[in-house]
Amino acid sequence: MAFYAYMLRCADGSYYVGHTDDLDYRIGQHSSGSLKGYTSKRLPVTLVWSDSFPERDQAFFVEQRLKGWSRAKKEALIRGDWGQISALARKPALRYGASTGSAPAQDERTHYAPLPPVIVLVRPQLGENIGKAARAMLNFGLAEMRLVSPRDGWPNPDAGPAASGADIVLEQARVFASVAEATADCAHVYATTVRKRGVTKPVMTPEGAASQIRAAAGRSAILFGPERSGLASDDVALARAIITVPVNPVFGSLNLAQAVILIAYEWSKAETLAMPPWTKLDPPAPQDELEGLIVQLEAMLEAARFFFPPERAHVTRRTVRSILTKPQWTAQEVRTMRGVIRAIGEPRERG
Numbered sequence: 001m002a003f004y005a006y007m008l009r010c011a012d013g014s015y016y017v018g019h020t021d022d023l024d025y026r027i028g029q030h031s032s033g034s035l036k037g038y039t040s041k042r043l044p045v046t047l048v049w050s051d052s053f054p055e056r057d058q059a060f061f062v063e064q065r066l067k068g069w070s071r072a073k074k075e076a077l078i079r080g081d082w083g084q085i086s087a088l089a090r091k092p093a094l095r096y097g098a099s100t101g102s103a104p105a106q107d108e109r110t111h112y113a114p115l116p117p118v119i120v121l122v123r124p125q126l127g128e129n130i131g132k133a134a135r136a137m138l139n140f141g142l143a144e145m146r147l148v149s150p151r152d153g154w155p156n157p158d159a160g161p162a163a164s165g166a167d168i169v170l171e172q173a174r175v176f177a178s179v180a181e182a183t184a185d186c187a188h189v190y191a192t193t194v195r196k197r198g199v200t201k202p203v204m205t206p207e208g209a210a211s212q213i214r215a216a217a218g219r220s221a222i223l224f225g226p227e228r229s230g231l232a233s234d235d236v237a238l239a240r241a242i243i244t245v246p247v248n249p250v251f252g253s254l255n256l257a258q259a260v261i262l263i264a265y266e267w268s269k270a271e272t273l274a275m276p277p278w279t280k281l282d283p284p285a286p287q288d289e290l291e292g293l294i295v296q297l298e299a300m301l302e303a304a305r306f307f308f309p310p311e312r313a314h315v316t317r318r319t320v321r322s323i324l325t326k327p328q329w330t331a332q333e334v335r336t337m338r339g340v341i342r343a344i345g346e347p348r349e350r351g
Contacts, residue, residue, distance in 0.1 A: 003059035006050040007066065007074065010042035015074050017066045018168075019059040023050060037165055048078045056172075057115055057144075057219075064116065064141055116141060117190075117213055117220040117267060119260060120182050122148045122235055125227050131162025132257035133224070134169035139261070140268035145173040146182045146221070179223065179235050187218030191239035192259055193231050194252050202241040206266040209243045214270060222263055227256050282330040289334045294324050296338055300345050 004023040008016040008030060016039050020026035029035035030045050039045050053059045066074065076084035119137055124130050124147060134145060147154055154175050163170055176182035183189045190209055191201070204212070213220045223239060225231030236242065245254065245262050254262075298317060307313035329337075 002052040002054065003056045004050050004052050005059045005062040005066065007048050007078070008039060008045040009048045010039060010045050012042050014042065015048075015071070016042075016045065017063050019056070019063040021056065023052075037167075060143060061115060067141075115219055116144065117222050117263075118144045118146055118183075118186060119264075120146045120148060120179070120221050120223045121150070121256070122179055122182075122223055122231060123151060123226045124224075124256065125151045127152055127156025127158030128162040129227055129256045130156060130173075131159035131164075131166075131170065132255075133260045134159070134163045134166040134173075136257045136261035137264050138166040138169050140264035142264050142267065143169050143172065145169050147173055147175045148179055148182050149177060150175065151226075179238050183221045183223075183238065185219060186221040188213065188216055188220040188241075189223065189239045190220065190241050190243050191223045191231050191236040192243045192245075192263065193225065193236060194244055194247070201236065201239060203244055204241055206243055206245060206263050207269075209241070209263070210266040210270070212241075213267070224256060224259055282332060284328040285331040285334045289331055290325065290329055293329075293334050293338050293341075294321055297324070297341055300341060303345075 001021060003019060003021050004026075005017070005019045006023060006027070008018075008027075010016060016030075018026070026035070027047050030039045031043070033040040033043055051062065053062070066077070069077070070088065073085055073088045076082075076088065119133070119142060121130060121133060124133075127150075130145075130147070130150065137143065137145065150156065154173070155170070159170055160167065174182075190213075209222075222243065223231055223235060225235065243263065245259065247254065298320065301307060301320070307316050
């Protein structure tokens with residue numbers, strides 16, 4: 001079975017990156033708008049790049065890396081311009097195995113970055129809390145959720161609305177009968193708890209755990225216990241280390257989603273997640289335009305006898321000038337402000 005990472009160009013010129021195990025079906029969902037979210041509001045969309053991988057983790061890894069790329073780097077990938085990608089990156093392109101894309105494999109170097117940790121919810125009680133945990137995960141680049149014996153079964157209709165769009169996490173969530181089964185493919189298991197519960201394990205903060213996960217080879221899993229009771233001692237015993245969030249010693253009460261988001265955030269701090277897009281600002285107004293605004297305002301203030309008493313006029317004028325020269329007024333802002341001043345000084349009759 002193949003898994004795919006893919007990139008779409010949206011109608012507004014932005015790019016969307018995702019991964020799937022059925023590329024044709026997923027692109028059909030995007031194109032029809034049935035997959036609610038980013039692309040459904042920016043139709044039509046066009047598939048501009050895709051690559052296949054033997055494992056889902058590999059496709060997910062590539063998706064996360066591409067989401068952090070600049071627009072120029074994404075467009076170089078679409079063109080298959082690996083020289084430009086290398087020039088735009090601090091390192092050669094990060095890839096898994098052989099490529100089915102247009103670029104020759106010899107133009108790339110293989111580099112295996114640490115995989116995102118798996119979030120394991122052990123015997124979660126409410127579907128709403130599972131959805132909130134999924135939302136917390138996806139905000140910070142984590143998408144693999146595993147459920148151990150959810151109390152109300154799975155899927156749960158209450159999870160979707162609470163996820164607020166993090167549907168991909170819920171769609172791909174896998175259910176296991178035990179913690180041992182859920183973590184069988186993970187080399188490193190961490191248990192989140194505020195108590196040691198009589199089990200002697202190394203204890204670390206979320207920040208320390210995130211650093212350790214990045215430095216270690218193999219997959220890592222982080223366990224979160226039921227909402228009411230937390231992890232049982234037997235669950236903690238399966239872990240290699242305990243993660244404890246430093247909280248107020250007289251009130252340590254985190255809900256499930258809060259605990260997940262704290263861990264996910266610490267992981268994300270070393271990731272290159274998407275930032276709000278930059279908006280190109282107009283250049284500052286030329287000095288002569290700004291000077292015209294100041295002279296106009298001073299003349300009106302003079303007529304209004306604003307500069308009083310006379311012995312303070314120089315200081316007051318300087319203060320007004322300092323106010324107007326402190327921000328970087330654009331030409332449009334200067335014109336608008338002069339229009340405001342003119343309207344004040346020459347009020348018009350309006351029908």
